Amino acid sequence: MTSIEPQALDPDAIDRAAALLRGRRTAVLTGAGISTDSGIPAYRGAGAPPRVSPMTIQTYLSDEAARRRYWMGGHLGYRRFASPDPNGGHRALAALEHNGDVTGVITQNVDGLHLRAGSRRVVELHGTMHRVRCLDCGQVFDRRAISAQIDELNPWIAVPENVVLNPDGDVTPESADGFVIPPCTVCGGMLKPEVVYFGEFVPTGRFRLSEALVHGSDALLVAGTSLTVNSGIRVIERARRRGMPLVIVNHEPTRADRWADAVVSGGTTPVLTGIARALGAL
Missing domain, CATH: 3.40.50.1220 (TPP-binding domain)
Structure with a gap:
């Protein structure tokens, strides 16, 4: 070698x-x-931000508070990293x-x-962070459209003082308490970014x-x-x-x-x- x-x-x-x-x-x-x-930023390796634990598909489906925290942190991250060159x-x-x-x-x-x-x-x-899928009816949405809905439903997150981050970069549970996740506009079902989570194949x-x-x-x-x-x-x-x-x-x-x-x-x-x-x- x-x-x-x-x-x-x-x-x-x-x-x-x-x-x-x-x-x-x-x-x-x-x-x-x-x-x-x-x-x-890379998820692992030198220079990667410290992380407590990744979101698993089991947690996403069963824990509403964790789901709110994930969507809020994901929304803030998407606004930052949606259009790098x-x-x-x-x-x-x-x-x-x-x-x-x-x-x-x-x-x-x-x-x-x-x-x-x-x-x-x-x-x-x-998968891709640029699409969102309804887990109930299968409808696929452009992530930008969902982000616009999130901004409309949660105008308070535009105020930096309202968002507190953990050392791993995730939002604190308290910050996400009032966060509203938009439902599927076709059937009202649960939305999920079209990415493979830990625990998924x-x-x-x-x-x-x-x-x-x-x-x-x-x-x-x-x-x-x-x-x-x-x-x-x-x-x-x-x-x-x-x-x-x-x-x-x-x-x-x-x-x-x-x-x-x-x-x-x-x-x-x-x-x-x-x-x-x-x-x-x-």
Whole structure:
């Protein structure tokens, strides 16, 4: 296995990483680390905000107070992170796809930045924060429309003094006591952001799309994920069964480093940009 340290990101080192991908149709798996340069904090790793516990689907469905707190915190976060710009890492992958080097992107992210960067074939494993679905009738809504309803139903949250945050960035239970979650405008049912929560499975059809992308490729490039979530490991397992070369780009060690043919320790923006240049995509 070739290991490339951050300080070794010279043209020769980039070429060694790119050599494994050159001439191969490459599928890409990305995680939160690719979006940090766009101002979206990673959930894990160095620099990530401390978190008490994630929202599980069981808690979301059964605990109304937790659901209010989740929606209030999610609404405040969405207003902040709804429109960041794609960064150089996103753009490098889009360029590689347009150049014929990349077959598509499988992402664990819900921010939609790969699509905004110009990637055409994107499998959003964990869904998207830009849509909301009714759990009763299945109607899908644009998140911006739901956000407008939330602002109308909860005008008081526009006053900073009315919102108190925990150290993990979540709102306190007291702050969310009076928060009103809009119901489905079609049937009055419960709304949920169209993202996969802890305790939920990636929809079968969506994972099959990721499998099809891997099966139609000759190599796998992993960028910006520690692979803590099992959905990412499942993608790598599919690639390993096919004997595909594996290149990993991440700031920190991952669960799959021992299987990789090359590990590049560094930021996704400079590394992916360097790979794209070495392959003639930029």
